[in-house]
Amino acid sequence: MTAALPSTEVAAGVTAWLSAFGDALAAGDPAAAAALFTEDCFWRDLVTFTWNIKTLEGRDAISAMLAETLPSVQPAGWAITRGEEPADAGGVVEAWIDFETAAGRGRGHLRLRDGRCWTLLTTLDELKGHEEPRGPGRPKGVEHGANPARTTWLEDREREASGLGITEQPYVLIVGGGQAGIGLGARLRQLRVPTIIIDKHSRPGDQWRSRYKSLCLHDPVWYDHMPYLKFPDNWPVFSPKDKIADWLESYTKVMELNYWPGTEATNAAYDEEAGAWTVHVERDGEPLALHPAQLVLATGMSGRPNLPDFPGMDTFRGDQHHSSAHPGPGRYRGKRCVVIGSNNSAFDICGALWENGADVTMVQRSSTHIVRSATLMDIGLSALYSEEAVASGMTTDKADMVFASIPYRIMHRFQIPLYDQMRERDQEFYDRLEAAGFDHDWGEDGSGLFMKYLRRGSGYYIDVGAADLVANGDVALTRGQVDHLAEDAVVLEDGTKLPADLVVYATGYQSMNGWAAELISQEVADTVGKCWGLGSDTAKDPGPWEGEQRNMWKPSQQKGLWFHGGNLHQSRHYSLYLALQLKARQAGLPTPVYGLQEVHHLR
Numbered sequence: 001m002t003a004a005l006p007s008t009e010v011a012a013g014v015t016a017w018l019s020a021f022g023d024a025l026a027a028g029d030p031a032a033a034a035a036l037f038t039e040d041c042f043w044r045d046l047v048t049f050t051w052n053i054k055t056l057e058g059r060d061a062i063s064a065m066l067a068e069t070l071p072s073v074q075p076a077g078w079a080i081t082r083g084e085e086p087a088d089a090g091g092v093v094e095a096w097i098d099f100e101t102a103a104g105r106g107r108g109h110l111r112l113r114d115g116r117c118w119t120l121l122t123t124l125d126e127l128k129g130h131e132e133p134r135g136p137g138r139p140k141g142v143e144h145g146a147n148p149a150r151t152t153w154l155e156d157r158e159r160e161a162s163g164l165g166i167t168e169q170p171y172v173l174i175v176g177g178g179q180a181g182i183g184l185g186a187r188l189r190q191l192r193v194p195t196i197i198i199d200k201h202s203r204p205g206d207q208w209r210s211r212y213k214s215l216c217l218h219d220p221v222w223y224d225h226m227p228y229l230k231f232p233d234n235w236p237v238f239s240p241k242d243k244i245a246d247w248l249e250s251y252t253k254v255m256e257l258n259y260w261p262g263t264e265a266t267n268a269a270y271d272e273e274a275g276a277w278t279v280h281v282e283r284d285g286e287p288l289a290l291h292p293a294q295l296v297l298a299t300g301m302s303g304r305p306n307l308p309d310f311p312g313m314d315t316f317r318g319d320q321h322h323s324s325a326h327p328g329p330g331r332y333r334g335k336r337c338v339v340i341g342s343n344n345s346a347f348d349i350c351g352a353l354w355e356n357g358a359d360v361t362m363v364q365r366s367s368t369h370i371v372r373s374a375t376l377m378d379i380g381l382s383a384l385y386s387e388e389a390v391a392s393g394m395t396t397d398k399a400d401m402v403f404a405s406i407p408y409r410i411m412h413r414f415q416i417p418l419y420d421q422m423r424e425r426d427q428e429f430y431d432r433l434e435a436a437g438f439d440h441d442w443g444e445d446g447s448g449l450f451m452k453y454l455r456r457g458s459g460y461y462i463d464v465g466a467a468d469l470v471a472n473g474d475v476a477l478t479r480g481q482v483d484h485l486a487e488d489a490v491v492l493e494d495g496t497k498l499p500a501d502l503v504v505y506a507t508g509y510q511s512m513n514g515w516a517a518e519l520i521s522q523e524v525a526d527t528v529g530k531c532w533g534l535g536s537d538t539a540k541d542p543g544p545w546e547g548e549q550r551n552m553w554k555p556s557q558q559k560g561l562w563f564h565g566g567n568l569h570q571s572r573h574y575s576l577y578l579a580l581q582l583k584a585r586q587a588g589l590p591t592p593v594y595g596l597q598e599v600h601h602l603r
Contacts, residue, residue: 020036033062034062042055045065045122047123047577048124051581069592073101079099080096091114099122103124103589103590108120109121119407129587157256160258170194171194171292172292172295173292177204178207180566180571181296184296191582198264200263205248206261214352216464220377220385224568229254266280270295296582297562297564298564308507319501323505324345324509335358338363339361340503341362342438343506343508363482363498369461372426385569400569400572419442422448432471433470437479458509524561528557529551530551530599530601533546
């Protein structure tokens with residue numbers, strides 16, 4: 001291991017690099033700027049240079065991007081972030097940096113090897129002239145003095161809520177009022193962008209209340225904060241679904257969001273000439289047309305059920321439903337229950353059914369990666385999202401930036417050693433699981449859960465106890481493909497017959513562009529292409545390599561159409577960059593997009 005450099009020498013090296021980089025950019029010399037990077041370099045840009053979410057790989061890609069964007073971006077003021085000392089970690093120098101562009105102020109992260117940049121992260125933090133009203137700019141909240149025309153906060157709020165969508169059109173319409181839509185709505189409100197969030201459920205949080213009763217977050221509390229309002233310090237590590245639901249409902253009120261419950265979008269069309277959408281909705285049963293300039297689908301990457309079409313489903317006499325519609329285990333005590341699938345929802349539902357006295361069989365159709373929750377928290381998350389991380393000074397915002405600073409192309413290199421440790425720690429558990437016949441994997445390259453999630457959004461389970469039921473045989477395990485359903489059984493291709501009073505299809509979800517097909521048209525969905533995945537050419541993530549999540553949080557091939565979602569961490573972090581892109585357009589700022597998402601796959 002390379003010996004660490006003294007802190008003064010480290011800071012001097014970073015300052016020298018930033019100075020040379022800034023000079024090359026100011027001189028309009030992309031080649032000189034690119035020469036300051038290593039040959040195997042990466043520059044991940046979140047909106048600042050590209051008005052996009054884009055990773056440039058290699059000097060040629062960086063030079064090409066700068067040649068096109070420098071005249072409009074006009075970057076300057078490159079400096080080490082005040083109060084953040086650069087550090088040498090075994091030959092790789094890391095530093096937090098600040099800079100400005102013509103449009104806004106940015107932050108970033110830098111990794112240097114042998115004096116050249118290996119990875120660079122640049123992120124837009126705020127738009128000049130459109131800063132959020134916080135700190136010294138926070139609103140006064142009251143008008144002092146005497147004014148016979150004075151109105152109260154409540155009167156102003158009621159006037160806004162009753163007029164938006166009726167006498168005034170929203171600039172942004174967010175379809176989907178779960179945590180993603182709510183968080184984005186909060187960002188847009190702080191940026192003073194007229195926004196309406198619609199959701200078909202009767203109350204905010206009902207997306208969680210309506211799910212099976214054992215559902216809870218498998219990610220820990222430090223990973224799951226909403227924008228602006230963190231969970232209290234005594235909030236449980238793993239949030240039960242109804243507690244999350246109540247939090248989201250309170251959040252919409254505290255953040256003063258224009259949230260329309262009981263509202264469903266029925267169809268939408270974009271008018272190129274007008275530069276606006278016509279979105280027909282039914283609000284509490286009454287039809288209404290909205291005309292936003294920007295339409296955001298925040299309907300969730302786990303929102304459109306992937307329901308299989310097995311022969312015999314129409315003749316099965318028992319209960320059957322997708323996992324998203326599972327009512328809970330209460331009515332199935334003593335019943336024969338077959339759960340098709342072996343990922344998070346399947347394990348959760350199997351565990352709850354077994355606890356309530358059901359006879360449960362899991363049908364595993366393909367291999368699954370499992371990691372124990374406690375082990376994941378200790379080895380995989382503790383450095384960034386844990387009580388220990390908080391105590392060491394790691395804020396949620398900084399943790400998000402650290403995670404974002406690792407380019408997707410090389411992220412698996414950082415993940416593989418962690419999952420090697422997890423495998424070693426829990427080897428006895430995995431031996432028992434595989435002895436029970438469970439088909440377990442660690443991802444195609446051994447990189448585990450996070451890469452599976454980023455590449456395909458499926459194929460894993462964070463074990464909170466149900467895996468032991470399979471390992472112990474309390475939940476029966478059968479491997480194979482379903483051939484058909486009989487009147488009272490699930491029949492596999494090898495002829496195995498599984499008697500059933502209930503069949504749960506824990507078969508995952510479709511690409512988010514399916515929502516676009518349903519709401520707008522199949523033509524628009526195909527124009528946009530597949531959502532999610534990196535193009536890693538691994539299972540369910542076909543190539544070519546794309547380097548960023550397809551279509552998420554950035555401009556799509558359909559003008560005015562955006563996709564927002566992911567887990568709570570991603571929804572929180574990327575809501576800022578999506579909100580800034582929308583605000584810039586509302587403010588009339590030039591937003592030339594570099595490297596617009598290409599379409600390689602439709603679904």
